[in-house]
Amino acid sequence: MTASRAAREPAAPDTPHDHADKRQPGLADRAAVTASGAAPEPAAPDTPDDHADKHQPGLADRAALFSVLTGGWLAQACYAITELGVPDLLAAGPRDADELAAACGADARALHRTLGALAAAGLLRRTGPRAYALTPVTRLLCSDTPRSARDTALMFGEEVHGAFGGIRHTLRTGRPAFPELAGASFYDYLGDHPQAAATFQAAMGTAAVPAALALCDLAGVRSLVDVGGGDGALLAAVLARHPEARGTLVELPQSIGPARARLTAAGCADRVDFAPGSFFEPGAVPAGADVYTLSRVLHNWDDERAGALLRVIRQAIGPDGRLLVLERLEDDGPPGGSPTARPGAAEARAKLIDLLMLVMVEGYDRTLEQYEKLLAAAGFAVRAVHTAPLRGAHAERAIEAVPVAAG
Numbered sequence: 001m002t003a004s005r006a007a008r009e010p011a012a013p014d015t016p017h018d019h020a021d022k023r024q025p026g027l028a029d030r031a032a033v034t035a036s037g038a039a040p041e042p043a044a045p046d047t048p049d050d051h052a053d054k055h056q057p058g059l060a061d062r063a064a065l066f067s068v069l070t071g072g073w074l075a076q077a078c079y080a081i082t083e084l085g086v087p088d089l090l091a092a093g094p095r096d097a098d099e100l101a102a103a104c105g106a107d108a109r110a111l112h113r114t115l116g117a118l119a120a121a122g123l124l125r126r127t128g129p130r131a132y133a134l135t136p137v138t139r140l141l142c143s144d145t146p147r148s149a150r151d152t153a154l155m156f157g158e159e160v161h162g163a164f165g166g167i168r169h170t171l172r173t174g175r176p177a178f179p180e181l182a183g184a185s186f187y188d189y190l191g192d193h194p195q196a197a198a199t200f201q202a203a204m205g206t207a208a209v210p211a212a213l214a215l216c217d218l219a220g221v222r223s224l225v226d227v228g229g230g231d232g233a234l235l236a237a238v239l240a241r242h243p244e245a246r247g248t249l250v251e252l253p254q255s256i257g258p259a260r261a262r263l264t265a266a267g268c269a270d271r272v273d274f275a276p277g278s279f280f281e282p283g284a285v286p287a288g289a290d291v292y293t294l295s296r297v298l299h300n301w302d303d304e305r306a307g308a309l310l311r312v313i314r315q316a317i318g319p320d321g322r323l324l325v326l327e328r329l330e331d332d333g334p335p336g337g338s339p340t341a342r343p344g345a346a347e348a349r350a351k352l353i354d355l356l357m358l359v360m361v362e363g364y365d366r367t368l369e370q371y372e373k374l375l376a377a378a379g380f381a382v383r384a385v386h387t388a389p390l391r392g393a394h395a396e397r398a399i400e401a402v403p404v405a406a407g
Ligand SMILES: C[S@@+](CC[C@H](N)C(=O)[O-])C[C@H]1O[C@@H](n2cnc3c(N)ncnc32)[C@H](O)[C@@H]1O
Pocket: 187, 204, 205, 207, 227, 228, 229, 230, 231, 250, 251, 252, 255, 277, 278, 279, 280, 294, 295, 296, 297, 300
């Protein structure tokens, strides 16, 4: 939760307004609920100014820093009320803190104080001395809001919050803090914690399919294997557009159930084969498909593991097959190409996702050159790169690669 942003740019009007909490959440609300306190508006102006970093801090700078330093408190308060089900209890309209506390099993005074802090930050609307209503931002924390951020809030508040508590370990060693604290890599941990795995898959399932996929020519494709395909959203999108195609989902066993449910709901499960197991195992990826996709997968892994995965796909792919790597690319230079350009909100969120990779897993956002090198080492050549406009925090490039004969 971006405390500073929430406090300074409330998405809802800050005057009492009967319909303020009924507006449907939009992209800005989603950004407010998923960004962390580490993405304040930069204090420096966005025009070149050699002295911008030398001015003495003023009151506004102090307030901006305080917002960042306390952003984690608000984030954890959001997480806790979500875990208690408070947003769902407020979905039908404003309610009194005592009534809410009785309904969700909280201490009434503690809940009132917590809701009061969230209201003061612009995340709830106070409708009476002890009564609160949702704003469009916190409406995203309800379970039935379209593309709800509830599961993201739970995952950020639990596993991710724990890992960021260990970020000093990451900074000292360059290694992710999560495995150090949990005693297992993130995906091994999910294998042993079904509830956390379900929350993770549900959170990932709210992310839009990378827009760059639509820029790839899939006309005539008969078979597509989505490797590490999560809850099947990408397969559902492709199969809806190509009724003659079949898909295969390669995923960890714990992800297969939710994916089957989503693909069944999308009406295309009968055209999908499920391949439960680890994609690192030789033979895990079925051979001979027209297209293989890796969407937001490689950025989870260091070069050694990413290379191993690409070699498994190289073994499976036929001479006429294509591999589509869908990832956000790390920019080679500062945003906008100028050392003084102010980073946009999308850029700031993308950097936070890279930070998330740093503390949770071994991966990182790569440059195109790094992907080309990785692909070449595994026996692929890049044939095209499709670029969609950056939207949200996520990857908007499709790197199209084809197998090359071993030299
Ligand atoms: C960041 S998510 C991306 C999901 C999806 N492709 C998307 O674009 O939203 C990475 C996915 O890789 C899967 N995964 C991780 N390790 C795996 C493994 N060893 N074998 C198969 N799938 C794995 C995870 O379960 C997760 O769904």
